[in-house]
Amino acid sequence: MHIQENVPLAPLTTLGVGGLAKYLVRATTSDEVRKAVDFSRARNLPLFVMGGGSNLVISDAGWPGIVLHMDVRGIDERSENGKALFEVGAGETWDSFVAHSVTRNCAGLECLSGIPGSVGGTPVQNVGAYGQEVSETIESVQVLDLRDGQLRELCNPACGFSYRTSIFNTTERGRYIILRVTYVLEPGGEPQIEYADLKKFFATTQKTPTLQITREAVRQIRASKAMLIVPGDDDCRSAGSFFKNPILTKEEHDDLVTIAQAKSLKVPSYPALAAQRKVSAAWLVENAGFQKGYTKGPVGISHKHALAIVNRGGASAEDVVALKSEIQRRVEDVFGIRLHPEPVFVGFKEEANSQGA
Ligand SMILES: Cc1cc2nc3c(=O)[nH]c(=O)nc-3n(C[C@H](O)[C@H](O)[C@H](O)COP(=O)(O)OP(=O)(O)OC[C@H]3O[C@@H](n4cnc5c(N)ncnc54)[C@H](O)[C@@H]3O)c2cc1C
Numbered sequence: 001m002h003i004q005e006n007v008p009l010a011p012l013t014t015l016g017v018g019g020l021a022k023y024l025v026r027a028t029t030s031d032e033v034r035k036a037v038d039f040s041r042a043r044n045l046p047l048f049v050m051g052g053g054s055n056l057v058i059s060d061a062g063w064p065g066i067v068l069h070m071d072v073r074g075i076d077e078r079s080e081n082g083k084a085l086f087e088v089g090a091g092e093t094w095d096s097f098v099a100h101s102v103t104r105n106c107a108g109l110e111c112l113s114g115i116p117g118s119v120g121g122t123p124v125q126n127v128g129a130y131g132q133e134v135s136e137t138i139e140s141v142q143v144l145d146l147r148d149g150q151l152r153e154l155c156n157p158a159c160g161f162s163y164r165t166s167i168f169n170t171t172e173r174g175r176y177i178i179l180r181v182t183y184v185l186e187p188g189g190e191p192q193i194e195y196a197d198l199k200k201f202f203a204t205t206q207k208t209p210t211l212q213i214t215r216e217a218v219r220q221i222r223a224s225k226a227m228l229i230v231p232g233d234d235d236c237r238s239a240g241s242f243f244k245n246p247i248l249t250k251e252e253h254d255d256l257v258t259i260a261q262a263k264s265l266k267v268p269s270y271p272a273l274a275a276q277r278k279v280s281a282a283w284l285v286e287n288a289g290f291q292k293g294y295t296k297g298p299v300g301i302s303h304k305h306a307l308a309i310v311n312r313g314g315a316s317a318e319d320v321v322a323l324k325s326e327i328q329r330r331v332e333d334v335f336g337i338r339l340h341p342e343p344v345f346v347g348f349k350e351e352a353n354s355q356g357a
Helices: 030-042 094-103 196-201 211-224 250-262 281-287 317-335 349-355
Strands: 002-008 020-027 047-050 056-058 063-070 075-080 083-089 138-145 151-155 176-187 299-301 309-311 344-346
Touching (some): 056 317, 151 176, 299 317
Parallel strands (some): 047 063, 056 344
Antiparallel strands (some): 138 151, 138 176
């Protein structure tokens, strides 16, 4: 187990804000994970588990306890009933694993290409993009249960997956450390080309694209929106989409349509959103007056994506939170809808306790 003291956390995140971790522990095996937990308990310090740092806003005060940097690796493949099962260490880089699954000609993750972060981060918010969510392919999640120190294998229904949620970021937040995730994929399966952007990309293609070509297309589309981390592109110094698409009741949706009509606006309706009565948070943000490229000191909104709050260099967590609150207030004033952030806030007063394990 590798322990460092007073480590800056900002460089370990994609947004690049936040203070120091009192201790940073890198764990490469389940045993080291246990030792890190023992270390935090012996000192009565709060524990926070960090994967790739791509969905985090870390406070300027940092983390007063132990940050466990998950680095458990390994990909094991086996066949069962014509399916391919991949058991993957939580510390593997997500996109490298997706690339591996595509190389093995297994379908199910191709639309999730290019998402930053670790394998262990994917069940937490049920990562999704371009028509796929990991909940569709996760067979089980191996965890260390901090309540009793037992290793458990949680089957898919036990993870309580829903839109950007699971038990890991709701009811059981802070209880489990994810060690491995098993995905069940379709050998030789066809890519899922259902999302509007992907359909448009392949509109003039006659043949069904391969998984590899679909992966390249997804990465290309993501790069055009700064949703792929590309060195040198300042618009990707973000935590991805900062707000979730709100899911409305019928009454709330009717109210929104009325407000929009009074402003000569039409609420966009895409099949993927309409099925769950989801409204595009990006549309709400833009039509509340925040254009792409909006800048406020060292923070702003990406030039390529209205939902990404970007650190333009030297931003603090306080700058990020101030812009987040300004956007929330304006969207609520204009449309009567409260936007909820997607990233995890770490080390802020109200979150500090609930993040501790
Ligand atoms: C440019 C960009 C594009 C993005 N695009 C998408 C997208 O299309 N779809 C999408 O869903 N997300 C997207 N994201 C968000 C982010 O990449 C995902 O949520 C990712 O899965 C987070 O994984 P991570 O390893 O970076 O987790 P972290 O950011 O390190 O942590 C996030 C949360 O997961 C917990 N966690 C992480 N690993 C473990 C573990 N092993 N055990 C227990 N808890 C753990 C942490 O404690 C924290 O609460 C994007 C982010 C960026 C920067």
